[in-house]
Amino acid sequence: MIDGDHIAKAAVRDAGGAFEVFEVVAPAAPMAPPHVSPWSGVLFLLEGRITALVDGTPYDVEPGGLVVVPAGTPATFGVVGASARLLAITSGDGAGRFFADFAASVPLDRPVEESMAAILSVTGRHGVALAGA
Template sequence: MNELTTASPIMRNREECEQRWFYGGGQFTWLATAEETGGAFFLFEDIMEGGKVTPLHTHPADETMYVIEGEILVHMDGVEQRVAAGGIMFAPRGVPHAFTVVSESARLLDLHTPGTCQAFYLGASEVVTAEHPASGVVDFDKIAASAQANGGIEILGPPPFAPR
């Protein structure tokens, strides 16, 4: 390993990764944490039900989402576009964006570079266990509280999408 980095080698299967229920809806599989990558990035898989929506927000990191399955409607800097399986969304740091799942479900690969947003997601989620399954009531107040306490996201307003 290069002496200039604090990153750790990572080799594991999906079932070895931490599973977390996000208070904004969805189940995360944490694939590579900021600690493991020396802060270079934070990578997770996100599985969501149809209708899941995010508030309009920004990040202090770039966010790249690759749609593995399903379809999302992305609102970025005032423009809306559908992104289906095989498509990508890139939100540069500081650019206002939001998304909603328009298919029955969606599965995304989400990459934050650098990994500065991880503390927000940690504070806005809980480990999936038998007592805490991978579902629950969406709680935007807990998301706002984590944003306030941990940074990593700035909530600008409610979801910008018209009711469907």
């Protein structure tokens, strides 16, 4: 992913619903464009610092802090400092398929601008949209 490596840790599905847990290891880099996904998410910061942008509101997050991103809400985050490590917990079971498709389809060794066609193709397949696009 543009904003860091997403490592699947758990996927749970039962009669009450489903959720997925990912460890995200994120380097310092320009903030990815805000995007809207069909799943809700919670980011729990383990190490480092991030600035999360949720529906246009910035949140400075330190270890032990969390940010809730409701489904359908424009959001992104950027690392403050050298790197950050966080847990991302998402509702449903679609985020893992999206992350895997993104990793397989979008070359990470090229600038985002050169990969935009591939990014838009993957986001379109999974109901994710760049905010304002």
